Every structure is written in C-alpha cells, then in structure tokens.
Amino acid sequence: MITSDAHPFSGGKLLQGLPGLGVALAAGAALVLALPPYSILPFALIAFAVLAIMLHGTPWPVAFRIGYLFGLGQFVPGLFWITESFQVEADRFGWLALPAVFGLAALLAVFPAFACALAARMARAGLPLSLSLATGWTGLEWLRGHVLTGFPWNLAAYTLADWLPLAQMASLVGSYGLGFLLVLCSALVGLAFRAPARRLQVIRFASATAIAVTVAGFGFARLTLSDPPSERGTQIRVVQPNIAQSAKWDEGSRKANILRLLALSARPGDYDILLWPETAWPGFLAEDTGARIMLGWLLPKTAVLLAGSPEREVTSNETVYRNSVLAIAPDGSVLTRYAKHHLVPFGEYVPWRRVLPFQRLVESLGDFLPGPGPRTLAFGPHPYAGIAICYEIIFPGHVVDDAIRPDWIFNATNDAWFGSSIGPKQHLASARMRAIEEGLPLVRAANTGISAVVDAYGETLAMLDIETSGVIDMRLPRSLPPTLYARLGDWSALLLILGSWGVFAFWVWRKKTVLKGSQK
Known part of the structure; x- marks a missing residue:
C-alpha cells in the first residue's frame, strides 16, 4: 500500500476565501495572548502549530501570504499600545496614531512572511518543515532586531518570560535561540497531526516532548540546584515620581516636578x-552647578x-544633544556619564533626515546624537x-560592555508616553x-512605571506598578558568573540551529544505513 503525505486540508486550501484569511490572522493574534502581560503559553504553541499546518505542502508564494497575514495578526494588536x-x-x-500602527x-509583517516563504521553499526541497520553519523564523527575528536600526519587540521567546523555569534556557542560547526551540516544538506538534504514518x-x-522536557528540566535545575544570588551590601533606592508626559516639560510644572523628585529621594x-x-x-x-550641589545634599557621604x-554640547557648527545618565557625587560633581547609543527613530531623531520629509514626534531643540555604545560605569566604591536607557534594553546581546563586565544593569526609562497600556509590561x-x-x-527606574528590581534569574523581587508614585528600598542582588x-x-x-540540523542529518544517515543493512 502506498501512503501519501497529502491531506484534504492543505495550507493552500485553508487560505482560500475569508475563512483562510481569518485562520492566518487569528493564529498571529493568538501569539499576542501568549506574550506578557497575558502570558497564556498554550496560545503560543497553538499559533505556531497552526502556522506549520497551513504551510504544509504549500508553494512559497502562498506561504509568503500566510506569513504576512500571520504577521499582521501578531503586530497590529501587539503594538496597538503605540497609539x-x-x-x-x-x-x-x-x-497619525492608527496609520502609524498599521503602517x-x-x-514588520514582511519578516514572518519571508520566514514562512523560506520554510516552504526548504520543505519543497525535501527538508523537514518543522526545522525549516524554526530556522527561518529565528533568522528573520534576528534580522528584525538588526535591519534598519532594528526592532526586536515581542520576540517569540518572550512568551516564556513569565514562565521562569522555561525562560532559563535563554542563559545558554539567548532569546533568539529560545524562540527557535519554541517554534520547533510547536511545529512538530502541529505537523504530528499531518503525519501520513503512525510511526x-x-x-x-516524541521529539517535541524531548525539547520541552530538556528546556523545563534545565530551567528547574538552574533555579533549584544553583545557589540563589544573595544580596550585596549595596543598598539602592529607586524613585518613581509618576509625572505625566504632558507635564514633564511644562515650564509651569517644573518646580512641582523637581520637588516631587526631591521629596521621594529624601524619604527616611x-x-x-x-x-x-x-x-x-x-x-x-x-550645566546646572547649583542644582547638582543641592542634589548632593540629599546623598549620604559615599x-x-x-x-x-539630557545633555548638550556646543560645537563650532552646531549644538549636539544626547540622552544621558549622569553619576552625581555628594559634592555635586559629575563622576561619569553614559550617553544612549540606540536611539528611537522618529522619537529622538529622524533617520535619513535629508530624504524623509518627516518631523519628530517629540518636540525639543534638535535631534539627539548616539553615544559610543554599551559602557560599564565605575563610580566610587560601588558595584560596576x-x-x-529605555529602548536599549530590548536588544539582546547589545546591553553589556564586552570589555568590562558590570555587576548589574541599570535601566532608566520613561514609559509615560504609553499610559496604562500593555506597552510598559511588554517593555519590562x-x-x-x-x-x-x-x-x-537588573534595576529599572521608570517615570510612571513599571520600576522594578529583578534578580539574575529574571525574577521580579520588587515592583512599583504603572501610574503610581513611590520608592523601592532594598539591597542590590548579586550577579552570577x-x-x-x-x-x-x-x-x-x-550553534543550536546548526546542531539541530546536524542531529537531523545524523538521523537520516543512520536510517539509510540501517535500511541498507537490512537489505543485504
């Protein structure tokens, strides 16, 4: 008897008409429910399983359309907080709110579209669709994080952010690698229902189960068998003033805003x-020596x-602006500084200003210029x-200075632009x-929330929620090796992707070897 891998509900037929459009869009939207703040993990498995089923047996142009619709379903509701x-x-x-989100x-939907087209093309060449989809998805997520300054928001791995044991694998393979494992596991489950033979x-x-057990087992072992990161002797105070964005730069509110910062900082x-x-x-x-001296009076001796x-520097040709964090000593001096190097397009600068006829969405004196890159700051006897700053924290592998490893990460941010939407929760x-x-x-100080102290395993130890005013007082958690x-x-x-393909190649070689041996 000849068994065929065909199925009456092929990916192409699923996409025909309005029902097909709904399936692709709904699968992408389901992924949003798996991301924080909802974190309903089964929706991620369903989303990628359905995507794999729809791609099964489809030519790459159809797969491109499937991926594009999936991407629209993922990004429109997932980024609607931008409005x-x-x-x-x-x-x-x-x-501009709705045109900006839909635009x-x-x-961004082009990236999953190309990922799906690539997976379908590789599958038509005889390679496994599950591995092809996971590889294509990961490769295009990586490109999304780098092309045109990059925007690695809501990566597939972030569906595991609130499932700490499962998220620990990121310590080995990062968020892109963890996303690869998630997509591979989900695709294997989906395609199991399309398998032409029971075996x-x-x-x-079994392969999907092995991946899930390995990821979960490593995570539980890392959280339970390793020594917990104890606290350092360093005491920190995080201030969250909760100043509305509309009042932040209002000259009439300036004095009240400063007094609020001082009052919170001066608490017993x-x-x-x-x-x-x-x-x-x-x-x-x-530039304000008097203000720095006044702030120095707040500080204990060391x-x-x-x-x-913000900082500015007047040159012979222009005035240069930077978005900075300053380290202020008790005597009011600036010990060191850091300038944000990954700026927000159209928020802090206009890319290709000479070509694009756009203005910035944030009113100020001029475009900001980027700093030199990730830096480790040393100030006094305190941990490095x-x-x-804000947007920079979303870029995997581009936060820590490779030359001098810090003891902790300080994420200073202003999410007041996004109110009480899901945006700040996704940012955290x-x-x-x-x-x-x-x-x-990681210690996060946010203007209107969410401020938090997070240990080296990603567990939130303390938090000030959105649109609340207050301080966090606690000891800084220790770092891990x-x-x-x-x-x-x-x-x-x-290496994970190449290793996965190597395992598949070995399995195919082994299968052929056993088959030849049985025929002799």
Missing part, C-alpha cells in the same frame, strides 16, 4: 545608590545619584553598572530576559 504616544500631543499627532505592522506521528510527538532610610528615571531632571543637569538628564518583559541572558541583576550567552552572544543560537 497612546500620539495622544500626548493629540492636536498635532493624534491623526509599522505592515512593514512518523510518534517521532514528531539609608542608601548607597539613588536611581532616577530617564530624563528625570527637567533641564540640562550637567552615595551616588544616577540621574537621567551597565546602563541601558524584555528587560527581565536581558537579566537571564547575561546572568546579571557569566552565562554561555554572555560569552558567545548570538553565536550560541547559531
């Missing part, structure tokens, strides 16, 4: 490091204030700090994944 930022100055930019989603169905289910209690959010100071703090503040999930990848504790991902970066994900 909040256009309402801060609604009279100027409110009309960005339409652009192949069992193999696919001792600390070694005082942490303020991104652009917390409403002016150029580095304490340091890490404060977000790696700094990531990205930050927590950086802690797991690097094996470093450098993880495999901290040493290899995204090369570890590549």
Whole structure:
C-alpha cells in the first residue's frame, strides 16, 4: 500500500476565501495572548502549530501570504499600545496614531512572511518543515532586531518570560535561540497531526516532548540546584515620581516636578545608590552647578545619584544633544556619564533626515546624537553598572560592555508616553530576559512605571506598578558568573540551529544505513 503525505486540508486550501484569511490572522493574534502581560503559553504553541499546518505542502508564494497575514495578526494588536504616544500631543499627532500602527505592522509583517516563504521553499526541497520553519523564523527575528536600526519587540521567546523555569534556557542560547526551540516544538506538534504514518506521528510527538522536557528540566535545575544570588551590601533606592508626559516639560510644572523628585529621594532610610528615571531632571543637569550641589545634599557621604538628564554640547557648527545618565557625587560633581547609543527613530531623531520629509514626534531643540555604545560605569566604591536607557534594553546581546563586565544593569526609562497600556509590561518583559541572558541583576527606574528590581534569574523581587508614585528600598542582588550567552552572544543560537540540523542529518544517515543493512 502506498501512503501519501497529502491531506484534504492543505495550507493552500485553508487560505482560500475569508475563512483562510481569518485562520492566518487569528493564529498571529493568538501569539499576542501568549506574550506578557497575558502570558497564556498554550496560545503560543497553538499559533505556531497552526502556522506549520497551513504551510504544509504549500508553494512559497502562498506561504509568503500566510506569513504576512500571520504577521499582521501578531503586530497590529501587539503594538496597538503605540497609539497612546500620539495622544500626548493629540492636536498635532493624534491623526497619525492608527496609520502609524498599521503602517509599522505592515512593514514588520514582511519578516514572518519571508520566514514562512523560506520554510516552504526548504520543505519543497525535501527538508523537514518543522526545522525549516524554526530556522527561518529565528533568522528573520534576528534580522528584525538588526535591519534598519532594528526592532526586536515581542520576540517569540518572550512568551516564556513569565514562565521562569522555561525562560532559563535563554542563559545558554539567548532569546533568539529560545524562540527557535519554541517554534520547533510547536511545529512538530502541529505537523504530528499531518503525519501520513503512525510511526512518523510518534517521532514528531516524541521529539517535541524531548525539547520541552530538556528546556523545563534545565530551567528547574538552574533555579533549584544553583545557589540563589544573595544580596550585596549595596543598598539602592529607586524613585518613581509618576509625572505625566504632558507635564514633564511644562515650564509651569517644573518646580512641582523637581520637588516631587526631591521629596521621594529624601524619604527616611539609608542608601548607597539613588536611581532616577530617564530624563528625570527637567533641564540640562550637567550645566546646572547649583542644582547638582543641592542634589548632593540629599546623598549620604559615599552615595551616588544616577540621574537621567539630557545633555548638550556646543560645537563650532552646531549644538549636539544626547540622552544621558549622569553619576552625581555628594559634592555635586559629575563622576561619569553614559550617553544612549540606540536611539528611537522618529522619537529622538529622524533617520535619513535629508530624504524623509518627516518631523519628530517629540518636540525639543534638535535631534539627539548616539553615544559610543554599551559602557560599564565605575563610580566610587560601588558595584560596576551597565546602563541601558529605555529602548536599549530590548536588544539582546547589545546591553553589556564586552570589555568590562558590570555587576548589574541599570535601566532608566520613561514609559509615560504609553499610559496604562500593555506597552510598559511588554517593555519590562524584555528587560527581565536581558537579566537571564547575561546572568546579571537588573534595576529599572521608570517615570510612571513599571520600576522594578529583578534578580539574575529574571525574577521580579520588587515592583512599583504603572501610574503610581513611590520608592523601592532594598539591597542590590548579586550577579552570577557569566552565562554561555554572555560569552558567545548570538553565536550560541547559531550553534543550536546548526546542531539541530546536524542531529537531523545524523538521523537520516543512520536510517539509510540501517535500511541498507537490512537489505543485504
């Protein structure tokens, strides 16, 4: 008897008409429910399983359309929180909210579209669709994180951010590698239902189970068998002033905003490091000696204030602006500084300004210029700090200075632009994944939330929620030894993919060898 791998519900037929459109869009939207703040993990497995089923047996042009629709379903609801930022100055930019979201989603959907087309093309060449889809998806996610300045928001691995045992694998292979394993496992389950023979169905289910057990087993072992990261002697205070974006740079609110920061910072209690959010100071703090001396009076003898503040430098041709974090000593001097190197397009600068006829969405004196890259700051007797300002924390492998490893990561941010939407929650999930990848504790100071202290395993130890005012007082968690991902970066994900293909090649070779032996 001849068995065929064909199935009456092929991917192409599933895509025919409105029902097919709905299936692809719904599968992409299901992925959003698996991401924080919802974190309903089964939806991620279903989304990629359905995607694999739809791609089965389809030519690459159809697969491209499937992937594009999946991407629209993923990015439109997943990024809809961006509309909040256009309402801060609604009279100027409110009309752009929906076009911006749909336009960005339409652009980003190209990446899953190419991933699916590549997977279908490889499968038509006789390679396994599950591995092809996982490889294509991971490769295109990596490109999405690098092409045109990059936007690695809501990576597949972030569906595991709130499932800490499963997220620990990121310490070995990073978020891109963890996403590869998630897609591979889900695709194997989906394609098991399409298997033409019982034996192949069992193999696919067994392979998916082996991946899941390995990931979970490693995570549980890492969390339970390793020594927990104890606290350092360093006492930190995180300040969350909860100043609305509309009032942040309002001249009439300037005095009240400063008094709020000072009142929170001066609450009873001792600390070694005082942490303020991104652009917390409403002016150029580095130029204001009187203000720095006043701030120094707040600090205990050896304490340091890490404060977000814009900076400017007047050159012979122009005035240069930077988004910075300054380390202020008790005598008011600036010990060191960090300038944000990964700027937000159209928020902090306009790319290709001479070509694109656009204005920035944030009103200020001019475009910001990037700093030199990740840096480790040393200030006094305190633990070395790696700094990531706002948007920078979403980039795997580009947060920590490779030359000098810090003891912790400080993420200063201002998510006031996004109100009480899901955006700040997704942002925090990205930050927590950086802690797991690097094996470093992370402290987050946000203007309106979410401020948090996260240990080196990605567990949130303390938190101030959205649109609340307050402080976090606690000791800084200790760091772990450098993880495999901290040493290899995204090369570890590549090794994982090559190793997976190597296992498949060995299995095929072994199968052929056994078959030849049985025929002799």
